[in-house]
Amino acid sequence: MTQTQPSSGFQQIDREGLVQRVAKLLSKAIVSGKLAPGARLSESVVARELGVSRAPVREAARLLESSGLVRSEPNRGFFVRQVSIKALNDLYELRLAIETAVVERLVQNWNDEIEEALSAQVAELHRVATEEADIFTQVEADMQFHRLMCTGSDNPKFLQVFEQVAIETEFSIMLIGQLYDDPTRIAETHEPILEALRARDATKAVSAIRYHISEAQRIVIDQFRLLEEGKTST
Template sequence: MRHTQDTDGFEPLDREGLVQRVVRRLSKAIVSGQLSPGERLSESVVARQLGVSRAPVREAARLLENSGLVTYQPNRGFFVRRFTARELDDLYEFRLVIETAALRRLMRQGLDGTDAALERQIAEMRRVAADGSDMLTQVEADMEFHRLLCHGSENPRFLTVFEQIATETELSIMLIGRLYDDAHRLAETHVPILEALRGGDEAEAVEALRFHIDVARVLVTQQFRDLEDGPSE
């Protein structure tokens, strides 16, 4: 007699896959503002809402702690992280170090199609701006350009580190509500980087990237300081 599999051809969902799904759901909730800075992550509530046990929620929270989105307080649990302007300034400084190294490596080994991928991503940023897409969609499109830059370096460690700080960057922009008054401006600020890459001048490309990130760094940190200081009387 032929025995059928209990799963009818489907493999059971492994624990790691479940944890990563919880991580993605919680990350989205934090970056989108569904979960506010300082809010406690109740393992039991999250588990009930997602229809899972508390164990994968706890593991997901630990991973989110490593990525800088949540903090742990002994005997109290996990909380959505609160940022300071100084922390954000440090974050952008670190981004500049990683992305500059990735860009240099990319240029020295050859673009090999990365420039075409970056061009398509700029087109995507223009599209979401024209469509009036929500802020999160615009920010994610922005970060994808920088992700492609790190991926093109073919150094997986650059990409790994970038992924660790990308969500923090997205959250920082979402917390202030905007980066540029005109959504199209976000797309256009990436054009000089692509042009410099194609021009083959490493120093010019590094300067274009540095200028781009430094402008964002000043805008984000200043707006965050304004939020910290509160409304002027």
């Protein structure tokens, strides 16, 4: 039983392994562009940089490999995968396939708990759009909505796949966020999905999510193309 202590007011201390922390740090460095795409990431350099041994770095790299952020070549090490226009396209195709299936299941096992969670998350999306300016918080909130949908689908495998592409997804949402002048626009795009789910209308929900993802796809690709053109011309 995972009963929490009666309001001891203590926060859970750093109960995640070194491997996870290294992986998080690495992925942040990659999506933020600190590590150039295609660059070899040397185990010893990373290990020295973070002040740990090479073993946890290797395991973290293998973790990131399965989420597609780095690729490994035997006896040659790990390399940073580059996000290409095609890769982003492929990512959204995958998300379309997964999340379509997710909303279909969500309509089936819709209940108050899920409704509560998703509604609250849309509210949160509006809140962070108005109160806070931090783009990263907004991206996190957007991700969380989709994560909640996957969780609610009651199929852990959907969530698992989502988490695997989560980092790239996060990266792409960041691109979207930079495009919209009005941050509340992000929040609004999620409402039709929630509405269709509330009505338990499978057809409507599917087309809502398809529209949502396709629009995001279009925006991300456009934005990314601009970003690349700017890079090559400078």
